[in-house]
Amino acid sequence: MRMPILRKIAVQDFRNIVFQELSFSPNINCVSGNNGVGKTNLMDAIWYLSMTKSAFASSDRYNFRHGKDSFAISGTYDMGDGPAARFSVQVDGKGEKKVRRDDKAYSRVSDHIGVLPIVMVSPSDTSLVSESGDDRRRFVNSVLSQMDREYLSAAQQYNRLLAQRNRMLKDGIRDEGLLSVFDERMEGHAEAVFKARDKFAEDLMPIVSDFYATLSGGRESVTIGYQSDLRKGSLTEQLKASREKDLALGYTTAGVQRDDFIFKMDGYPIRRCGSQGQQKSFLVSLKFAQYEIMRRRYGFPPTMLLDDVFDKLDMSRISNLLGMVAGNDFGQIFITDSDKVRMAGIVDNLTSDRAYFVADGGEFKEVMDA
Numbered sequence: 001m002r003m004p005i006l007r008k009i010a011v012q013d014f015r016n017i018v019f020q021e022l023s024f025s026p027n028i029n030c031v032s033g034n035n036g037v038g039k040t041n042l043m044d045a046i047w048y049l050s051m052t053k054s055a056f057a058s059s060d061r062y063n064f065r066h067g068k069d070s071f072a073i074s075g076t077y078d079m080g081d082g083p084a085a086r087f088s089v090q091v092d093g094k095g096e097k098k099v100r101r102d103d104k105a106y107s108r109v110s111d112h113i114g115v116l117p118i119v120m121v122s123p124s125d126t127s128l129v130s131e132s133g134d135d136r137r138r139f140v141n142s143v144l145s146q147m148d149r150e151y152l153s154a155a156q157q158y159n160r161l162l163a164q165r166n167r168m169l170k171d172g173i174r175d176e177g178l179l180s181v182f183d184e185r186m187e188g189h190a191e192a193v194f195k196a197r198d199k200f201a202e203d204l205m206p207i208v209s210d211f212y213a214t215l216s217g218g219r220e221s222v223t224i225g226y227q228s229d230l231r232k233g234s235l236t237e238q239l240k241a242s243r244e245k246d247l248a249l250g251y252t253t254a255g256v257q258r259d260d261f262i263f264k265m266d267g268y269p270i271r272r273c274g275s276q277g278q279q280k281s282f283l284v285s286l287k288f289a290q291y292e293i294m295r296r297r298y299g300f301p302p303t304m305l306l307d308d309v310f311d312k313l314d315m316s317r318i319s320n321l322l323g324m325v326a327g328n329d330f331g332q333i334f335i336t337d338s339d340k341v342r343m344a345g346i347v348d349n350l351t352s353d354r355a356y357f358v359a360d361g362g363e364f365k366e367v368m369d370a
Contacts, residue, residue: 002079002080002081002300003080003298003300003301003331003332004077004078004079004080004085004115004116004117004303005026005077005078005080005331005332006024006046006049006075006076006077006303006332007023007024007026007075007076007077007078007084008021008022008023008024008075008076009021009022009024009045009046009049009073009074009075009076010072010073010074010075011042011045011071011072011073012071012072012073013064013065013068013070013071013072014041014044014045014048014063014064014065014071014072014073015038015041015044015045015063015065015362016038016041016065016066016361016362017038017041017042017045017065017362017363018065018362018363020042020362020363020364022042022357022364022366023355023366024332024334024355025332025353025354025355026078026332026353027332027333027351027353027354028332028333028334028335028347028350028351028353028354028355029332029333029334029335029354029355029357030335030336030337030340030343030344030347030354030355030356030357031043031334031335031336031337031357031358031359031364032336032337032338032339032340032343032356032357032358032359033336033338033340033358033359033360034338034360035338037359037360037361037362038359038360038361038362038363038364039307039308039336039359040056040122040307040308040336041362042336042359042364043055043120043122043305043307043334043336044056044063045073046075046118046303046305046334047118047120047305048063048073048089049073049074049075049087049089049116050115050116050117050118050146050303051113051118051142051146052089052097052099052109052112052113055120055122055124056124060091060095060097061093063091064093069092069093070090070091070092070093071090071091072088072089072090072091073088073089074086074087074088074089075087075088077116080300085101085102086101086102086103087099087100087101087112087115087116088100088103097109099112101115110152110153110156113145113146113152114145114146114147114149114152116303117146117147117294117298117302117303118146118302118303118304118305119287119290119291119294119302119303119304119305120287120304120305120307121283121284121287121288121304121305121306121307121309122305122307122308122309123307123308123311125283125286125287126279126280126283128263128283128286129263129270129271129274129279129282129283130271133258133259133260133261136260136261137257137259137260137261140197140200140261141155143200143290143293143294144196144197144200146294146302147293147294147297147298148196150192150196151192151193151196154188154189154192154193154196155189155193157189158186158189158190158193158255158256158257159257161182161185161186161189162186162252162255162257164182165179165182165186165252166250166251166252168182169246169247169249169250169251169252170250170251172247172250174247176243179239179243180240183235183236183239183240184236186235186239186255187234187235187236190230190235190255190256191230191234191235193256194228194230194256194259197226197228197256197259198226198228200293201224201225201226201261202226203293204224204286204289204290204293205223205224207289207292207293208222208224208282208285208286208289209221209222209223211284211285211288211289211292212281212282212285215281215284215285216278216281220265220266220278221265221266222263222264222265222270222282222285223263223264223267224261224262224263224264225261225262225264226259226260226261226262227259227260227261227262228256228258228259228260229254229255229256229258229259230256235254235255235256238254238255239252239254239255241254242254263282263286265278265282270282280311284309291304300331301330301331302331303331303332303333303334304330304331304332304333304334305333305334306333306334306335306336307336308336308337308338309335309337310337310339310342310343310346335347336359340356340358344356344369356368356369
């Protein structure tokens with residue numbers, strides 16, 4: 001398998017995009033325009049083609065263009081090791097989602113995950129340091145699900161059983177035998193999820209540290225820790241110990257659904273001690289480390305989406321960031337920035353193989369230069 005390259009995209013009724021067809025450079029693609037004109041929506045459409053869901057909206061109803069009850073996205077990719085392939089996603093108002101490759105529907109949507117590996121850096125990443133563990137788990141899930149089908153299956157099976165167990169607890173059904181069956185069936189899936197997350201955190205830590213040192217000039221040190229109930233023992237032991245508590249509260253209080261990833265700077269939580277620039281530098285380092293891990297796993301670089309990545313970074317950090325981009329075996333990159341002159345000055349120094357687009361009101365026009 002070799003690196004997929006997005007050559008063409010067609011987007012209809014997705015967010016504020018009425019209908020748009022675009023052709024891209026296999027190297028760097030730059031999208032400029034004021035805030036709120038749709039640059040991020042185009043990035044999200046590219047993400048959707050890879051992940052079959054939005055990077056931002058929790059429900060597909062928020063992706064429909066105002067007044068519409070469906071949307072469609074399709075992309076033609078050079079697959080490197082074979083003929084070009086066309087991937088498409090269609091979603092209707094009833095929530096039905098159809099994902100196809102060359103007009104043939106996948107039997108399971110999850111079979112598509114990992115076929116078009118992708119990484120996104122965006123302003124919304126701030127939730128990874130400022131919000132709850134849910135966001136950090138989602139981030140780790142999005143990475144591991146692309147690289148590891150066994151992880152994706154284990155996580156899906158665990159969450160399905162967890163939902164059934166919670167429904168039983170919420171309804172106040174006190175059936176010790178059935179609860180024990182749920183606990184035993186969940187344990188194997190939980191152990192697989194735990195081991196994969198633990199290994200990922202271990203692999204991620206030194207790479208994030210190196211990227212952050214490059215980006216920040218070595219002014220601070222950062223660490224990543226993985227926190228899980230399963231460090232205290234098997235899932236069945238903990239669920240048995242929390243049985244009365246679970247029945248009283250009506251939900252499961254132990255398990256990998258409570259996992260968290262702890263980000264620190266010089267020994268203190270980044271969300272408390274890090275400035276906006278330091279937090280942004282850490283998040284960019286985190287995503288670049290994700291990129292590097294995925295590149296090693298696949299043997300080729302994933303698609304990189306850099307949405308408004310230069311915001312809140314001073315010029316020295318921007319210079320260091322671009323040195324990281326230019327100094328690695330990077331593949332196809334999409335960059336958005338409201339400052340087209342700044343973006344052009346940066347990109348033109350990296351490569352002559354690039355495409356520029358200007359966004360306005362959900363429409364995108366290719367221009368010869370920025």
